[in-house]
Amino acid sequence: MNKIQKPTLEICFTPDAVSFIDLTGKIAVVVDIFRATSTMVAGLASGVTHVIPVVDMADALHYKSQDYVTAGERNGEKIEGFDIGNSPFEHMAQEFKKIVMTTTNGTQAIETVKNDAEQVIIGSFLNLRAVTNYLKAQNKDVVIVCAGWKGRFNAEDSLFAGALALKLRSDFWWKGDETLFASHSYSSVKNNLSKMLKQSSHYKRLEKNGVSDDMEFCLQIDKFKNVPVLNENILENLPK
């Protein structure tokens, strides 16, 4: 924290960039807009009570014997032998309470930060205001961690980071050039977010898989009010 007592805000455009930052005492906001973190928020807002994010498919199957529903994707497609995929609509079906989930990028990003950050929360356009309000109330340094695509930069996560940075501008010190860049980029496309993202690589990839509805859903702003937080490897909603 700096001399006039505002916490800092930083953005990592990819999980690898976390290696440049000391996460000690900081809140990490993990973001994977298409679709992992949007789906986590949507499910936990709609009746799911526990989501365990895991890196390996084998780990997910291990929880199946403990009455967890297995969910996830690899390369944007449902995993063979798993109960459900990574669509927010599946997770909102109100059939499931406990889900174990593994995805190409989002759950890996959680793994990257969970041992070093003081707290890990889940961000998406769906709960942008709720995340904003929570962070403003904590008075702690924040790092927004974009999941990206297999280690590379992606547009949708970085635009969300810009949106969140703008919301937090007056309460935090922006640190690093990523905040500057992402906020300018978000400002210039916010009225055409969906149109701009239709040109993005991941949108085109998922469109081929027939999940355009999922993506339109994930771009809704403030549809939900919950903030998922990682407690002992389980994501649950923060108390309101």
Add this chain to the structure above:
Amino acid sequence: MNKIQKPTLEICFTPDAVSFIDLTGKIAVVVDIFRATSTMVAGLASGVTHVIPVVDMADALHYKSQDYVTAGERNGEKIEGFDIGNSPFEHMAQEFKKIVMTTTNGTQAIETVKNDAEQVIIGSFLNLRAVTNYLKAQNKDVVIVCAGWKGRFNAEDSLFAGALALKLRSDFWWKGDETLFASHSYSSVKNNLSKMLKQSSHYKRLEKNGVSDDMEFCLQIDKFKNVPVLNENILENLPK
């Protein structure tokens, strides 16, 4: 090259991101706006005939015995024992013909790509149009490699990448989300480039070192018409 015979254009926001791309047969445009690549362009436009970029300070001193002027910086400051620093004004003084140069980021970025890319050229706002025209005439895939700051993203190099991507839009297929993001960010700040970059981390760092004039100089668009290219480890201007 894809089916309708346009070459591709990609951006790496940091040298590390090059690891995701096969550079074989591609032209790498190395960018370090504050100040290495701007200074190389300015020097070579003003009487310098050879610039050898090296990674280590010891390597630079080795060339001193071969009548090379030693130039460079570490952390934005002139290196003790070197003849000159990394200011474009020093390199334009028309006193020197042959310079060996080592910098914190720019010369490292050249090192990262020089063995894999088919050709390495030097980009900056100072020679934006010249670089654009050269690339349009080659009909080869292009990768813009931002030097960043010690492995991290920086605003000025990424904004230049956005500017160059926009110039090449009709002649190249944009590949990856970086092109999309950088071009939107550049479009939104291009009329206030200097004002926006005054908030950037590297600008503030260099401002403390008293080189604000250097940075204003480096943000001039199309001041020079030369395109430096790496031949056998030596940067020289491409023939006009």
